[in-house]
Amino acid sequence: xxxxxxxxxxxxxxxxxxxxxxxxxxxxxxxxxxxxxxxxxxxxxxxxxxxxxxxxxxxxxxxxxxxxxxxxxxxxxxxxxxxxxxxxxxxxxxxxxxxxxxxxxxxxxxxxxxxxxxxxxxxx
Numbered sequence: 042x043x044x045x046x047x048x049x050x051x052x053x054x055x056x057x058x059x060x061x062x063x064x065x066x067x068x069x070x071x072x073x074x075x076x077x078x079x080x081x082x083x084x085x086x087x088x089x090x091x092x093x094x095x096x097x098x099x100x101x102x103x104x105x106x107x108x109x110x111x112x113x114x115x116x117x118x119x120x121x122x123x124x125x126x127x128x129x130x131x132x133x134x135x136x137x138x139x140x141x142x143x144x145x146x147x148x149x150x151x152x153x154x155x156x157x158x159x160x161x162x163x164x165x
């Protein structure tokens with residue numbers, strides 16, 4: 042199968058996928074919904090959070106937005122039944138913080154296990 046609106050994923054049976062990225066991605070839910078519609082994937086169960094949850098969101102880092110989009114869209118394409126968490130972090134040097142990684146691990150554990158996905162950068 043190939044082409045638009047013909048979803049053919051591995052359909053992994055994961056409880057949750059937590060994706061750790063740097064910076065706020067304010068249009069994450071809308072962009073993921075558009076991706077799902079375009080490719081005929083069932084709607085995602087996405088929660089966007091950050092360490093400290095009730096405190097101020099991390100800033101937007103424009104150079105991370107494409108990475109965040111790729112991460113959530115393709116995680117959902119591979120495991121459309123999994124609960125998705127986008128764990129946003131402030132950027133330290135070039136990378137998210139360990140507090141975000143720890144939060145991601147806790148969210149996955151509380152939601153039936155699964156995977157923590159992390160994106161890191163090597164400065165040039």
